[in-house]
Amino acid sequence: MGNKFWPIFFIFWPVVAIITCVIAPAYGWWFPTPPLSKLGVQIDNLFYLILVIVTVTFVGTHIALGYVLWRGVDNREKKAWFSHGSHNLEVLWSIAPAGVLLFISLYQLDVWRQFRVTSSFPADTQLLAEVTARQFEWRIRYPKPGREFKNSMEVKQWLAGPQDGDLYTVNDLRIPVDKNVLIYLRSMDVQHSFFVPALRIKQDAVPGTVIPIWFGATQRGDFDLTCTELCGWGHYKMRGRVFAQTEVEHGQYLKTLEAEQSFDGVTKPGTSGAMVASWGVSDSVKDDD
Amino acid sequence: MSTLDPTVGLGHADAHDHEHHDIGFVKKYVFSTDHKMIGMQFLFTTLFMLLVGGSLALGVRFQLAWPWRAMPVVSQISQVLGGPDFVAEGGQISPEFYTMLFTMHASVMIFLVIIPILAGAFGNFLIPLMVGADDMAFPVLNMLSYWFMWPAIFCFFMVFAHNGLNGATGNGWTIYPVLSAIQESAPGSGAPQTWWLIGLTFVGVSSMMGSVNYMTTIINMRAPGMTLFRMPLTIWAMFITAILQAFALPVLTAAGFMLVAERVLGFNFFVPGGLLVNGSEATVGGGQPLLWQHLFWFYSHPAVYIMLLPAMGMVSDMLAAMVRKPIFGYKPMVYSMAAIAGLGFIVWGHHMFTSGMNPALGMTFMISTMMIALPSAVKVFNWIGTIWGGKVQFNTVTLHCVAFVSMFIVGGLSGIFMAAVPVDIYFHDTYFIVAHFHYVLFGATLFGCFGAIQFWFPKMFGRSMNETAGKTHFILTFIGFNGTFFPMHLLGIAGFPRRYADPYIHPYMEHLMPMNQFITICAFVMGLAQFILIGNFLISIYCGPKVGRNPWLANGLEWFAPSPPGHGNFDVLPVVYRGPYEYSSPDVDDRDYLMQTDNIRRPERDTGPAREPADVDGQNNS
Numbered sequence: 025m026g027n028k029f030w031p032i033f034f035i036f037w038p039v040v041a042i043i044t045c046v047i048a049p050a051y052g053w054w055f056p057t058p059p060l061s062k063l064g065v066q067i068d069n070l071f072y073l074i075l076v077i078v079t080v081t082f083v084g085t086h087i088a089l090g091y092v093l094w095r096g097v098d099n100r101e102k103k104a105w106f107s108h109g110s111h112n113l114e115v116l117w118s119i120a121p122a123g124v125l126l127f128i129s130l131y132q133l134d135v136w137r138q139f140r141v142t143s144s145f146p147a148d149t150q151l152l153a154e155v156t157a158r159q160f161e162w163r164i165r166y167p168k169p170g171r172e173f174k175n176s177m178e179v180k181q182w183l184a185g186p187q188d189g190d191l192y193t194v195n196d197l198r199i200p201v202d203k204n205v206l207i208y209l210r211s212m213d214v215q216h217s218f219f220v221p222a223l224r225i226k227q228d229a230v231p232g233t234v235i236p237i238w239f240g241a242t243q244r245g246d247f248d249l250t251c252t253e254l255c256g257w258g259h260y261k262m263r264g265r266v267f268a269q270t271e272v273e274h275g276q277y278l279k280t281l282e283a284e285q286s287f288d289g290v291t292k293p294g295t296s297g298a299m300v301a302s303w304g305v306s307d308s309v310k311d312d313d
Numbered sequence: 314m315s316t317l318d319p320t321v322g323l324g325h326a327d328a329h330d331h332e333h334h335d336i337g338f339v340k341k342y343v344f345s346t347d348h349k350m351i352g353m354q355f356l357f358t359t360l361f362m363l364l365v366g367g368s369l370a371l372g373v374r375f376q377l378a379w380p381w382r383a384m385p386v387v388s389q390i391s392q393v394l395g396g397p398d399f400v401a402e403g404g405q406i407s408p409e410f411y412t413m414l415f416t417m418h419a420s421v422m423i424f425l426v427i428i429p430i431l432a433g434a435f436g437n438f439l440i441p442l443m444v445g446a447d448d449m450a451f452p453v454l455n456m457l458s459y460w461f462m463w464p465a466i467f468c469f470f471m472v473f474a475h476n477g478l479n480g481a482t483g484n485g486w487t488i489y490p491v492l493s494a495i496q497e498s499a500p501g502s503g504a505p506q507t508w509w510l511i512g513l514t515f516v517g518v519s520s521m522m523g524s525v526n527y528m529t530t531i532i533n534m535r536a537p538g539m540t541l542f543r544m545p546l547t548i549w550a551m552f553i554t555a556i557l558q559a560f561a562l563p564v565l566t567a568a569g570f571m572l573v574a575e576r577v578l579g580f581n582f583f584v585p586g587g588l589l590v591n592g593s594e595a596t597v598g599g600g601q602p603l604l605w606q607h608l609f610w611f612y613s614h615p616a617v618y619i620m621l622l623p624a625m626g627m628v629s630d631m632l633a634a635m636v637r638k639p640i641f642g643y644k645p646m647v648y649s650m651a652a653i654a655g656l657g658f659i660v661w662g663h664h665m666f667t668s669g670m671n672p673a674l675g676m677t678f679m680i681s682t683m684m685i686a687l688p689s690a691v692k693v694f695n696w697i698g699t700i701w702g703g704k705v706q707f708n709t710v711t712l713h714c715v716a717f718v719s720m721f722i723v724g725g726l727s728g729i730f731m732a733a734v735p736v737d738i739y740f741h742d743t744y745f746i747v748a749h750f751h752y753v754l755f756g757a758t759l760f761g762c763f764g765a766i767q768f769w770f771p772k773m774f775g776r777s778m779n780e781t782a783g784k785t786h787f788i789l790t791f792i793g794f795n796g797t798f799f800p801m802h803l804l805g806i807a808g809f810p811r812r813y814a815d816p817y818i819h820p821y822m823e824h825l826m827p828m829n830q831f832i833t834i835c836a837f838v839m840g841l842a843q844f845i846l847i848g849n850f851l852i853s854i855y856c857g858p859k860v861g862r863n864p865w866l867a868n869g870l871e872w873f874a875p876s877p878p879g880h881g882n883f884d885v886l887p888v889v890y891r892g893p894y895e896y897s898s899p900d901v902d903d904r905d906y907l908m909q910t911d912n913i914r915r916p917e918r919d920t921g922p923a924r925e926p927a928d929v930d931g932q933n934n935s
Contacts, residue, residue, distance in 0.1 A: 030707040034715055037791075041723075041799055053803035053828060056821040071736050078726045085722050088697050093715065096636055096705030103897035103905045105702030109642035113698065114691070118645075121690040128733060129683040133676055135735035140672035159498075159591060213590040214492040215602060217667060217742060221808035221821065224739045230669045231491050231602055232585025248821050252742040252810045254485045256492060256499040256591075257409040260813035 027097045035090035038082065057222040060243045060268075064224035066135045073131070077124060142236060145206070149238045151179060152205035153197065157216035157229040160258035162249065166191040169278040183208055183234055191281045195264035197249065200274040204240040217253035220266050228253050241268035344460070346452035347880060351459050352438030353773060356766075358462060359430035360847060366421035367840050371833075372414040374797075376406045378826070378833035380815045409500045411814040412483025413473075416501075419486035420469065420509065423620070424516045427754060429462060430762055431623040432523050432558070436551045438773065439627075440527055442871035442878065443548050445536025445887040450529035458522035461515050468512030472505045482506045485812065487613070490583035490605045494575050497593040507576055510569050517566045524555040524562075531555075536870065538889030542647070543909065545869050545893040546640065549647050550626025553654045557615045557622075561658070565612030568605060575600070606668055610661035618657045620754055622650055624761030625692060628717045630893070631768050632696060634867040635711040636703025637905050639894035642695045649688035649695075656685040666734050667741045675734045682732040689725050693718060704897075704905075709783030710865075713764025716791055720756025724749060727802060742812075745805020751798045763787070763846065770850075771864045775876040776857030782849040786842055793839025797832050804828065866906045868893045873910050888912070 168189030662678030
């Protein structure tokens with residue numbers, strides 16, 4: 025029937041949309057990796073919860089829309105239904121979404137608290153590094169390996185400026201796997217944003233502010249680090265990486281880095297076993313982008 | 314109101330005859346104080362700007378699909394247009410050019426298309442006609458509100474012209490300091506950024522003059538019998554929008570002045586001390602960059618509703634006329650618009666979940682943001698309820714209205730992901746948000762506007778637009794639109810960040826290039842389809858079939874006036890007897906509409922307890 029074309033048209037497009045979403049993961053149009061942190065798992069679960077609620081609403085409203093259109097073009101009554109609405113329905117469709125929305129928002133609060141409220145950070149979180157963003161790179165400063173921070177005063181002191189024995193890298197953040205690590209994020213010039221899709225972590229770096237963020241990778245691997253706050257013409261190429269290693273590898277990496285940086289140009293690299301290994305490691309993983 | 318004389322048809326037709334004197338070309342078409350002419354001036358300007366903004370978007374799309382390739386056509390004419398830098402690059406989009414493209418696309422679309430087409434074009438044209446006034450309350454102010462757009466357009470043009478296309482401002486339409494505050498921070502952060510800010514101020518002055526005018530007109534100049542709850546939803550929407558604008562805009566204007574003062578006069582509001590930007594000297598300030606974000610979003614979030622509410626109102630009016638049915642739940646529609654506007658003032662922080670503001674604020678803003686979905690949901694249900702049981706006729710107007718509802722559902726639902734703070738951690742500043750706001754601002758607002766152009770065109774020009782061209786435009790735009798923006802949700806889920814000139818240098822996004830090429834092709838289809846609209850619009854002005862006063866058999870006061878209305882709008886002063894949605898009323902037998910001005914004796918109706926309580930809800934009782 026010719027006059028049914030448009031109701032079908034308006035039912036057809038949501039069907040295409042849903043099919044697209046269903047096949048999307050197979051084509052890589054979905055999360056680049058499964059969540060590789062505990063917090064990431066929680067975030068993904070919340071995402072899927074909302075996705076279910078939203079899909080039900082999307083399908084439901086579009087079925088309703090398609091139905092009323094279908095019936096509407098077929099309406100053989102002399103006149104349309106003379107109705108100004110229904111109080112009961114208004115009450116129903118105010119209260120029902122209100123309940124769902126309130127549930128969603130209250131249910132989310134806990135994950136947010138864990139992620140951002142400093143007093144709720146996991147107790148075993150250990151300070152790892154200071155990450156300073158600048159146009160268009162990530163500068164990373166580790167405290168001297170083995171240094172212990174007893175209280176927040178000492179951390180503040182360390183954040184105040186470079187200290188003896190600090191280690192520096194660029195665009196290459198190493199973290200021990202299965203540990204909750206804390207980084208202090210800051211910016212040297214404009215706003216940037218620290219985004220590690222695999223860990224589901226994002227936080228803006230705000231000039232003049234030091235922002236602590238914690239995360240823990242549950243798996244070894246090499247994760248992309250990108251900038252997600254417009255920071256100038258080179259915004260797109262502000263590429264870094266987060267490399268999750270075992271704790272032993274991580275300790276070794278820091279030792280190697282220390283040896284490299286304290287190399288005075290006189291002592292032969294060959295005199296230290298760790299050094300020899302270090303050249304190999306750092307060459308193979310060096311990322312010159 | 315029942316004591317008023319029924320004046321309709323009693324020979325008041327000569328009341329305005331003395332005003333038909335010749336006023337000359339300039340006063341009639343250029344510096345006109347007639348709200349209809351000003352509305353049409355706005356309409357022509359915004360339609361032109363729509364093409365400008367769309368071309369900028371196509372530049373963005375081209376780069377994302379085929380990064381660093383020379384643009385076809387544009388590279389050939391770049392010798393003339395682009396300036397020396399552009400020629401040296403052989404028509405290829407440079408990163409700074411790319412940042413300019415998306416910045417100016419957003420700026421043009423928001424400030425020179427959507428806000429002025431809703432408030433400026435339709436607000437101006439419809440408010441006096443729909444409330445039964447002969448013009449706006451302040452006609453000269455109204456004229457100024459249009460002519461203040463031109464300095465703004467000039468300033469935005471200077472953004473391109475001052476340093477060439479590569480040196481145009483590229484800080485995003487949100488122009489977050491520090492990037493926008495320090496001249497050395499980016500190629501476009503110099504003088505063009507100042508031009509941009511001044512242009513923004515002019516747009517603000519224009520909007521403010523409009524909003525004062527709309528509020529006054531709606532409050533003071535309604536026709537006899539036009540009580541507040543007999544006003545069409547379009548008028549309610551324009552009224553609420555005007556209030557929003559009046560309260561939110563000063564904040565943005567102040568913030569803009571602060572940023573100009575910081576950039577030009579050496580003040581310090583947004584830049585903290587000790588920064589080393591792009592090799593320049595260390596800054597000395599004690600400012601706070603987050604201050605800008607708070608001030609900016611305090612305006613710009615309500616601005617999202619300024620860009621949506623009028624379209625909601627217009628769609629309500631059009632939908633009721635097209636399905637020949639009263640609006641389902643008129644008062645809930647009004648209250649939900651008011652709720653959206655009210656809540657709109659306390660949700661700005663959801664743009665800043667990852668900005669580093671106090672996490673406790675993130676929680677409160679999440680709850681208020683979730684709650685704003687509630688009145689939006691009520692509106693959607695009421696639109697579906699309006700169609701329910703109606704006699705649907707699928708013409709171009711209906712199609713755009715139904716598309717509006719359908720697209721708004723998607724835009725509203727995708728917003729829930731980002732309203733939820735933990736999920737937003739991942740989705741913030743990815744293409745998911747790009748999909749979301751295009752579904753709302755294009756999918757909802759622009760489809761609403763396209764429908765409104767078709768619907769009120771007969772009133773503007775006394776002729777109607779072509780249906781076949783209208784439907785062709787609709788179907789191409791609809792398919793192009795969904796092909797462009799629906800996949801962007803998936804890009805966002807894949808972690809594809811916004812504002813990247815070349816995302817493919819990041820390995821995890823390499824495989825997304827074919828999808829971006831698909832999106833770009835759809836975007837070009839959509840862009841080209843707009844020429845059908847423009848052509849249909851321009852040709853119909855001269856060649857469309859002539860129509861009478863009320864071609865849609867609608868109820869509103871504007872259909873009581875001649876098409877096109879003369880100076881002073883109404884040849885017979887309207888008196889209003891009922892609300893605007895009495896379609897298919899059993900009170901009349903021979904037709905399915907009952908105009909607001911129709912003075913008929915109500916037949917005796919059974920008013921016993923057996924009646925549907927909703928039957929008289931919101932009508933005739935105030």
